[in-house]
Amino acid sequence: MKLKPNFLLREVAGENIVVPVDAAAINFNGIMSLNGTGKFLWNQLKEETTIDELIESLVESYDVDESIAKRDVSLFIEKLRSHDILDNDERQ
Amino acid sequence: MADTYRIGNINLSFEYVFDKYFLSRIMDYKADVFPEYRMRVVIRDNLVVPEGKIRYRFDDRTIIEYGTRAAIVKRDDKGMITHLITYSPDYKDITIELVKALGSRLPDIEYMITGMMFFEMAVSRGLLPIHASAIGHDGEAILFSGPSGAGKSTQAELWQQNLEDVIFINDDKPLLYETEVGLYVTGSPWSGKTSRNKNVTMKVKAIIFIEKSTVNHLEALSVHDKINFFLRNIYRPREEAKIDNVLELVEKMIRDLPVYRYFCGKDIEAFEYLYQALYRRDY
Numbered sequence: 001m002k003l004k005p006n007f008l009l010r011e012v013a014g015e016n017i018v019v020p021v022d023a024a025a026i027n028f029n030g031i032m033s034l035n036g037t038g039k040f041l042w043n044q045l046k047e048e049t050t051i052d053e054l055i056e057s058l059v060e061s062y063d064v065d066e067s068i069a070k071r072d073v074s075l076f077i078e079k080l081r082s083h084d085i086l087d088n089d090e091r092q
Numbered sequence: 093m094a095d096t097y098r099i100g101n102i103n104l105s106f107e108y109v110f111d112k113y114f115l116s117r118i119m120d121y122k123a124d125v126f127p128e129y130r131m132r133v134v135i136r137d138n139l140v141v142p143e144g145k146i147r148y149r150f151d152d153r154t155i156i157e158y159g160t161r162a163a164i165v166k167r168d169d170k171g172m173i174t175h176l177i178t179y180s181p182d183y184k185d186i187t188i189e190l191v192k193a194l195g196s197r198l199p200d201i202e203y204m205i206t207g208m209m210f211f212e213m214a215v216s217r218g219l220l221p222i223h224a225s226a227i228g229h230d231g232e233a234i235l236f237s238g239p240s241g242a243g244k245s246t247q248a249e250l251w252q253q254n255l256e257d258v259i260f261i262n263d264d265k266p267l268l269y270e271t272e273v274g275l276y277v278t279g280s281p282w283s284g285k286t287s288r289n290k291n292v293t294m295k296v297k298a299i300i301f302i303e304k305s306t307v308n309h310l311e312a313l314s315v316h317d318k319i320n321f322f323l324r325n326i327y328r329p330r331e332e333a334k335i336d337n338v339l340e341l342v343e344k345m346i347r348d349l350p351v352y353r354y355f356c357g358k359d360i361e362a363f364e365y366l367y368q369a370l371y372r373r374d375y
Contacts, residue, residue, distance in 0.1 A: 008332065012339050013315050013346045017323070019339070022155075023148040025330045031323045033316065 002087045003045045003080075009034070018042075018085075032083055037062065041076050050090060051077065094132060098123035099210075099291075100219045100267050100278045107132035108206065110199035117281040120291040129213055131186040133202050139176040139189050141165050175205060183213040207282035211265065211327050215334050219267040219278070220341050221327035224299070226266035226277050227251055228259045228290075232297035233277045234370070235266065237325045242302045243358055245286070250363040254375065260288035265327065268296070270344055298350040298370055301325070305355035308365040313353055318346045321353070 006024035010017050016039045018032040034042055040061060044054055051073060058069040080086050094107035098121060105127035108114050144158025156163045166175040176189040186209050194201055211221045224237035225244040229251065236244040245263055252258040264284025266277045275296045283289035301313075301321045313321065322342045329338060345351065350370075356362040367375045 008335060010335070010339055012319050013343050015316060015319055017319060017339075019323075019328075019335055021332045021335060022330055023150040025328060031320050033319070 001045065001050065001077075001089050002048045003042070004085055004087050007085055009039065009042055016042075018083075032079070037072055038076055038079075041073065045080075045086075048088065094130070095122060096125050096127050097121040097281075098125050099280050100214065100269070100293075101217055102213060102219075103128045104213075105130045105132075106206075108202060109133050109135055110202055112199035113203040113287075114281065116287040117283060117289060120279075120289070121281060129184050129186075131188070131206060131209060131213075133188045133190065133206065135190050135192050135198065137192050139165075139173040139191055141173060141176065142178065175201070177205065177209065179209070183209070183216050186213075203282075207265070210280065210282055212329065214267055214280070215327065215329045215338060218337065218341075219269045220338060221265040221280075222268055222299075222322075223264070223325045223327075224266055225263050226261040226279075228261050228292060228294045229255055229257060231294065233261055233266075233294040234297055235277065235299045236302050237299060237321070238302040239324075243304055243356070244302055246358045247300070247302060247354075247356065247362065247366075250358070250360065251367075254360060254363050254367075259290055259292065260286075261290055261292055261294065263288040268341065268345070270341060275345060275349055296349060298352065299345070300352050300354045300366070303353060303355045304357075306357060307355065308357060308362050309355040310366065310369045311353045311355070313351055315346060317353070318351050321351070322346070 006020060006022045008019045008021060010019050016034040041054055044057055054073045055069045058064065058073060059066055094105045097104045097106055103125040142156065142158045142163050144156045147155040147157050152167050154165045156165065161178055161180055164177040165173055168174050174191050174194055179186040188205050190198060190201060214221055222237060224235040225248040226233050226235045227248045236247045238244055261277060262279045262283045263286045265282055267280055268275060268277050276293055277296050278293040279289045279291055281289060322345060329335060354366060
């Protein structure tokens with residue numbers, strides 16, 4: 001899976017905000033902000049990757065238990081799905 | 093014949109077709125200036141789409157790049173082209189072609205599309221349209237912002253009814269911009285359903301995000317909430333190149349301006365409560 005093009009991550013007043021552009025800007029309702037781990041996962045998803053790889057990289061970089069990483073990644077992916085931001089989603 | 097206007101910091105040559113909206117809204121901006129920007133509206137029997145590369149599509153619109161210009165093409169549900177907007181990437185030269193078959197809807201569509209293109213022009217000049225009713229009082233501006241139906245104009249009207257000197261700067265999309273001495277707001281002829289707008293510039297005193305309530309209550313906002321409210325209510329450009337300018341201005345507003353959320357009713361008490369909170373005195 002991978003982020004769809006046309007979504008930018010920008011820092012505004014210390015917060016990480018997802019900003020849609022071009023066609024994505026028309027149908028995107030609401031604002032999405034990310035915490036530190038969210039930003040980390042977002043950057044991983046700029047290139048094609050899998051849920052397992054995301055969990056692995058989170059465990060390595062943040063020194064957290066696999067169970068916690070699993071939960072965080074799954075919450076994050078759900079958030080992206082709800083905004084229809086993913087391409088090649090492995091669920092489908 | 094095109095007339096010239098000065099709107100904010102934009103010197104515009106503007107040629108519109110229908111008086112319905114513009115007659116009561118645009119005269120205040122007429123100025124004998126050398127136009128750096130040009131926008132004209134033409135009504136035609138048939139519209140011809142320029143040949144070029146499709147940048148993207150959404151719903152019934154297609155964005156095409158051709159030569160040094162871009163085009164927005166809109167079709168109706170039968171596939172007939174109803175609008176063709178061609179423009180230079182810097183928005184300095186815009187032609188809006190509308191098909192004659194739109195009939196009685198032409199004036200409304202002309203007003204809407206010229207507004208949409210003007211806002212893009214404004215953003216490229218550092219003016220940020222915000223969905224708000226902006227009033228002037230005592231030399232300063234107060235902006236009531238929020239979603240449609242929240243009661244922005246109602247609050248603005250309450251101020252006008254209860255104070256002598258209140259003017260409407262713009263009842264729908266005032267333009268915010270930054271100077272070395274603070275944030276300012278200015279009017280434009282595109283003021284939504286009402287013609288309440290004025291060619292005037294004032295320093296912003298406060299931005300109030302309105303929410304209907306039976307009890308009046310003014311609340312300070314967290315940075316997170318401010319970002320949310322601003323991003324929901326400002327005009328967001330679709331192009332990546334302009335996003336950063338807009339976000340920079342949003343950051344400055346968050347840092348420098350009093351921004352509140354106001355739960356309020358629609359009677360005189362809603363005015364009195366806010367006046368007292370902003371000016372620290374009874375009116």
